[in-house]
Amino acid sequence: MMADTGRAPAGRAAYWSVPLIPALLTLAISVTGISGASFWLDEAATVGMTRRSVGEMVRVFDTLDLVHACYYLLLKPWAAVFGTGEVALRMPSALAMAGAAAGVAALGRRCADPVTGLLSGSVFAGCSTVTRFAQEARSPALVTLVAVLATYLLVRGVDGRRRRWFAGYGLAVVLLGTLHLYAALLIPAHGVTLFWLSRRRDPNGRNGSDAALWRSWAAAASVAVVAVGALAWAARAQQDQVSWITAPNGRTLLALVRFLSGGPPLPPIVMALAVAGLVAAAVRRGVLTPVVLPWLVLPPATLLLFSLARPVFLQRYVTFCLPAMALAVGAGLAWLARRNRPAVVGVLALVTVLTVPLQRDLREQDSRPDDLRAAADVLRLHARPGDGIVFLDPILRWDAAAYPDAYRPLADLTLETDPVTAGDLKGVDASPSVLRSRLSGVNRVWVMNDRSLRNASDPSTARDRWTAVTASGLRRSGVWRYRGGSLTLMVRRAAPGR
Template sequence: MAQGAAVLMPAGLMLFLGAWGIRRQDAIWRDEAVTYDMAHRSLADLWSTLLHVDVVHGLYYALMHVWFAGYDATFRGAFGDAVGLRLPSVAAMTVAAAGVALLGQRLVGRRAGLLAGFTFALIPVVQQYAQEGRSYAMVCALVVWATYVLVLASAGPRRGLWLGYTALMLAACLLHEFAALALPAHGAAVVLARLPRRVLRSWLLASAAVLAALAPLAVFSTRQSAQISWLMWPDPLQLLTFAVLAVLGIACARVRIRSRGPIGLRALGVPLLLLPTLLLLLASHVEPAYVDRYVLYYVVGFALLAGAALARLLRPADERGQTRGRRLRRAMAVVLLLAVLLPVNVHLRSPDSRVDDVTAVAHAVREVSEPGDGLLFMPSRRRIWRATLPRDFRGLHDLAQAESPLASHTLYGTERTGDVIRDRMLTARRIVVAGDPDGQPADDNDQEIAKRSTLRTAFEVCSSREVRGAKITVYARPGACGGGR
């Protein structure tokens, strides 16, 4: 098999899987709505907003601003907003799959690289973030290629390679600060491989340069740490995913594999699989900060280990002397695994696969509202639901809003005091409430308490419907549910 084909085939599979169902019935979830809103602000407004909130994603928003400037003018009419949001992530994961294949080739061999690239593309969490308008796919791609350059630099130290490694890691860290957790994994690989001191010294200098350049952003972003105050103990499903991949990866590492070059497969794959997540979990004991997407690149370590193990176990009979029956059983095991993954992959391409559906919320509000109705978002951060389809909220009066997100240089706008909100609500005949579904914890600030108490004492429920991640309720003054003005 040609070297180019062993790289292009995994990249092609990733491109296919990324494009498959990319529109997701035009469903967009709240984090993607934030991306859409920020990317469509002017650069001056974006800068002013980043000084108050979300500075950790500033570079990504700026890149998406440039991307949408061209996409909206050329393709938006044909493909819509959802495709525009996700295409950069599809492209990034495609590049990442090619990098994983190259890494596998460099560390073990061509067949191992091919299977590592295929494994990477088939991991459900990779497909999930390949179809999200957030920075995590780009970060993953940059870490993959930084790792590849590190392997090259360890074999033949050249200043240009170390400069490339530094630039790639810095770009990844500027897109998301937790990409810096890949640095300890790289350092562990250098140490475990027992490379010459000059290589360790070069890695230390490169890492110090990355951290020094990142430090101003990291220090400034601590002022905005309230943004992740919603994080509690890690999601059990995310922890289970990591645990399963970690156990399988360690099992694959026990397969006897002959590595090429100074850095061995185990020396690189195991730390990359384990260290970023474990360090983030350790840090979460001080301040909750763990979400699997923050260290998504840990799956690269698993893909490398699994690809090499599969390459050895699935060797042709003339190389291994295995019987036709054993080869058939192994092939059937692979087919069974793909069959098990298929329902998961289909689910990832449905609107139900994300926390909420901004598009469905906007359409539901349009269907139940009448011109002149009052509008409330409960809690106020759900105002992001109107970011992608503001026309569906046209004619409604946001009773709580003091300044819009754009005017206030915030993500969700600012709201009036509780007393003012109560007075404004009492002037309305009907109010449409876009809020969280039942069972979600309620905010206890002055504004949210005023909304809930006024609705309870001065209004009655006319109708209520649930959409993915939201509940749309129409309230009216007693006796006014029948409509009419």
């Protein structure tokens, strides 16, 4: 059923160069400027969690981020060795995307040919969306790696009909679903792939719908579904974490196409190559289309349709579909190369030119939704000993965890119990009367605002705290605005004649 997987005529070096070149290319792109962008809110959660002991971390999962527990626990040993700085926490994502690139190339080689594999892996390496998550201390990169691994093990299992491949596949999809619940949508996509392939006959006339094959896949998939279902059931009380997501519309679909293509200028070229590659592979009755098309279409479509009733769709939730797009585009480039090699060079040059600005922008400090480094820099430069800080909402204490050294010298006037002791990321706030009492004892107070408060369901907390600050005799001395929020310095004016 699968393409010839023997060693290339040039020997072992040529065989291994197919996955190795894209992996090294992805790693080189990913580590270049990896500390350029500031930590943002989601990464701040990773910093805050990995700075805790495992016991302190587990306490948080009772009320928050249970769906990310697997990622935090896997990252904890790394953070214990290398620290929680930008480079340290983002490097596992860069390594994961490099591994995913190698897997994409290996899949392309097995499902089609070495040229398709090399081109697919290289397309994946150069995609700006891949770079974005390779330079972020969150789970999408690791989820993408495991999705590629699971798909490769499925392909090997279908090709070799050996249980050991499906045993590995079962472990991979369990890990996939526990890393991110929505990534488990790859499992039904694999079911469609298996059904598609089972409708064919191999050159010897043997029917591909081997009952033992289906049993092996069903057993592995069932274990994953049970594990994911248990996690989803345990996390059902934490659904308010995604309550802010809005229902999808036409713009959402357009944004998804741009996301999977790598950026706004690229969709026409990328989609044309992807369609050409999938059609060419289908015409040749190759294996690539049955593997790639369900992977590329079914998870996003399912999540979008579900979101019409209960909004849960975000583009980053389908990052694990990027390898499928790379495989389709790589197949399109291989198809074009068989007909006109100079045209392939021209297309690659054009795509590179269009991608360079996107790659450059990703490394700007304020390229993420929050520029938390800018806020920390303001405090490092302008704060004085004895200054206080008022977070207009407890979630801003979560922001502060990204660069804790900048906030450590300040007195948190709204805090009653710190986040570690409280077993969450926000801590427990003091009462309004305590806040008013503390405000009367300081002469300089920093007030921190945030983008998340604009859409808060209950803005009264922020409003009441600002009122308490202004009523305490403090007056605005300066405002520093940065992407995602602002810091306002309030100073107590001396009485006239004093």
